Amino acid sequence: xxxxxxxxxxxxxxxxxxxxxxxxxxxxxxxxxxxxxxxxxxxxxxxxxxxxxxxxxxxxxxxxxxxxxxxxxxxxxxxxxxxxxxxxxxxxxxxxxxxxxxxxxxxxxxxxxxxxxxx
Amino acid sequence: xxxxxxxxxxxxxxxxxxxxxxxxxxxxxxxxxxxxxxxxxxxxxxxxxxxxxxxxxxxxxxxxxxxxxxxxxxxxxxxxxxxxxxxxxxxxxxxxxxxxxxxxxxxxxxxx
Numbered sequence: 001x002x003x004x005x006x007x008x009x010x011x012x013x014x015x016x017x018x019x020x021x022x023x024x025x026x027x028x029x030x031x032x033x034x035x036x037x038x039x040x041x042x043x044x045x046x047x048x049x050x051x052x053x054x055x056x057x058x059x060x061x062x063x064x065x066x067x068x069x070x071x072x073x074x075x076x077x078x079x080x081x082x083x084x085x086x087x088x089x090x091x092x093x094x095x096x097x098x099x100x101x102x103x104x105x106x107x108x109x110x111x112x113x114x115x116x117x118x119x
Numbered sequence: 120x121x122x123x124x125x126x127x128x129x130x131x132x133x134x135x136x137x138x139x140x141x142x143x144x145x146x147x148x149x150x151x152x153x154x155x156x157x158x159x160x161x162x163x164x165x166x167x168x169x170x171x172x173x174x175x176x177x178x179x180x181x182x183x184x185x186x187x188x189x190x191x192x193x194x195x196x197x198x199x200x201x202x203x204x205x206x207x208x209x210x211x212x213x214x215x216x217x218x219x220x221x222x223x224x225x226x227x228x229x230x231x
Contacts, residue, residue, distance in 0.1 A: 037168075045160075045168065045211055045222040061219040095167050104156040104215030107179070109167040 002026045004110035011116045019082040020113045022096030029077040030054040033099035036081045040092045086117045121146050121214050125223035132202040133231045140226045142195045142212035156215040159197045163208040
């Protein structure tokens with residue numbers, strides 16, 4: 001069974017750094033891209049970027065390039081999304097999701113990590 | 120970016136009745152490989168999104184056959200033949216032909 005288990009909710013202050021995680025299991029981790037999707041409070045879904053665990057090749061949404069970093073540690077089948085300096089506007093639910101075989105959609109999703117940034 | 124436009128934005132349906140959601144893309148989603156990269160997701164209240172339909176009309180594993188997708192090029196439709204209480208949530212279409220993949224605004228479906 002494919003499972004993506006994300007780290008727990010975070011409350012941070014503006015300017016702080018943060019790294020959230022997504023652990024994959026139940027499939028060959030290094031052969032499927034993994035991605036991150038943002039959902040701001042009361043809003044829709046926004047594609048942030050994807051990474052290939054096999055070689056850490058990452059692609060980012062142009063609107064978020066430089067704002068976040070997507071990385072992976074294939075030795076522990078875990079992907080990460082990190083910020084070096086959070087803003088209040090980063091408050092959102094973040095979902096990780098596995099990219100399907102045709103490299104054009106997400107087939108399995110994590111449960112989501114709520115990030116709240118407030119002074 | 121490819122803009123995905125859904126209509127309606129909300130829908131109230133009597134159980135057992137059909138429902139239909141339209142999704143239009145600003146560019147054709149037909150790839151040179153012959154596939155059309157249009158997907159439908161359902162986000163139930165308090166849950167993560169789940170894949171319903173891939174490549175316009177193929178149901179994902181475990182998705183009931185009351186859900187069906189159709190369309191081509193830039194115009195697509197999701198139909199629920201007989202809505203059930205468990206179908207409540209927000210439905211999103213998504214294009215996967217161009218990065219960044221983009222989602223429609225979402226259609227909120229509720230039960231009357």
